[in-house]
Amino acid sequence: MAGSTDDVGAALDRAVRRRAGLVVGVRERDGSTRVVGRAREGAVPDGRSLHEIGSITKTFTALLLADGAVRGEWSLDTPVRDLLPPGTRVPARDGVEITLAHLATHTAGLPSLPVPAVRGSVEMLRGRDPYRDLTPEGLLEALGRARLRRTPGSGTVHYSNLGVGVLGQALAHATGTSYGDLVQQRVCAPLGLADTATDDRLSDEQRSRLVPGHRRRSAPAAPWPLAGMPGAGALRSTVDDLLVYLEAQLDPGSTPLGEAVRLTQQPRVTRGQTIGLGWLRHDRPDHLWWHNGGTGGYRSFVGFVPAERVAVVVLSNHARSVDLLALRRLRLAVEQ
Numbered sequence: 001m002a003g004s005t006d007d008v009g010a011a012l013d014r015a016v017r018r019r020a021g022l023v024v025g026v027r028e029r030d031g032s033t034r035v036v037g038r039a040r041e042g043a044v045p046d047g048r049s050l051h052e053i054g055s056i057t058k059t060f061t062a063l064l065l066a067d068g069a070v071r072g073e074w075s076l077d078t079p080v081r082d083l084l085p086p087g088t089r090v091p092a093r094d095g096v097e098i099t100l101a102h103l104a105t106h107t108a109g110l111p112s113l114p115v116p117a118v119r120g121s122v123e124m125l126r127g128r129d130p131y132r133d134l135t136p137e138g139l140l141e142a143l144g145r146a147r148l149r150r151t152p153g154s155g156t157v158h159y160s161n162l163g164v165g166v167l168g169q170a171l172a173h174a175t176g177t178s179y180g181d182l183v184q185q186r187v188c189a190p191l192g193l194a195d196t197a198t199d200d201r202l203s204d205e206q207r208s209r210l211v212p213g214h215r216r217r218s219a220p221a222a223p224w225p226l227a228g229m230p231g232a233g234a235l236r237s238t239v240d241d242l243l244v245y246l247e248a249q250l251d252p253g254s255t256p257l258g259e260a261v262r263l264t265q266q267p268r269v270t271r272g273q274t275i276g277l278g279w280l281r282h283d284r285p286d287h288l289w290w291h292n293g294g295t296g297g298y299r300s301f302v303g304f305v306p307a308e309r310v311a312v313v314v315l316s317n318h319a320r321s322v323d324l325l326a327l328r329r330l331r332l333a334v335e336q
Contacts (some may be wrong), residue, residue, distance in 0.1 A: 168231015
């Protein structure tokens with residue numbers, strides 16, 4: 001084990017040369033966990049350092065969907081229009097309506113973004129949040145303007161921030177609360193996640209642990225609150241919290257959300273990219289469930305292999321992918 005520890009440390013030392021900082025958390029096969037942080041300069045982040053986790057938020061939104069289905073509040077096949085404010089325009093195609101499951105599996109046929117792609121790219125290059133002017137009302141207007149690329153439920157996965165943003169808004173509206181409050185009440189509290197929240201719910205003490213994001217070596221990046229579509233990527237979290245979250249994925253029966261967690265891990269699309277509810281899966285070599293995330297100054301990855309009982313979290317406050325680093329560390333855990 002000592003050799004593998006040295007290898008991990010060396011890999012992190014190399015990785016942080018091109019990043020402001022990063023933290024890696026691993027759940028080993030024997031149930032033990034290990035958290036290691038690195039910083040190019042300044043304070044070294046640790047398991048309690050808060051980061052924007054971007055699209056990993058989508059797995060929380062999918063779990064909210066599954067939990068409501070288990071409670072009997074809606075079904076996966078419920079048309080999303082039934083959960084949105086009256087009068088909301090929802091596109092359809094070939095007589096097929098968009099359902100909640102279509103949104104959670106990226107098979108609704110919706111465009112990827114609720115804002116023009118070119119404008120969003122320019123804003124990101126300038127270090128700005130391309131969604132800063134997007135409101136919940138604006139998100140629904142974007143939904144109403146959208147032209148479906150295909151019949152909902154057909155074809156392969158076409159990733160859509162717009163779609164999962166709408167899903168989060170629909171679930172919050174149907175339960176009469178905000179997305180941030182809904183995640184806190186139905187996911188974070190039952191699983192014991194103390195530091196996972198939307199920006200508006202962070203305490204002053206938590207904000208003191210939020211590491212600043214970077215888009216280049218020393219260029220700061222604006223935060224992305226994503227108040228207009230929180231279900232697509234607004235959560236902040238820590239490695240410690242996400243290791244607890246992944247433990248729930250590995251052992252659903254040990255949690256109050258066991259039935260809902262298991263529902264999210266049922267493959268629903270196997271053409272091309274396999275996906276459950278929110279979670280993506282690599283089918284070879286070992287059925288790895290995963291999701292990554294990225295905002296203006298952060299990158300993140302979570303993954304777990306149920307058959308091997310291992311999981312990994314990587315969070316970085318830098319806009320450079322951590323996917324390869326995470327996959328290598330997960331492979332090492334599997335091979336131990």
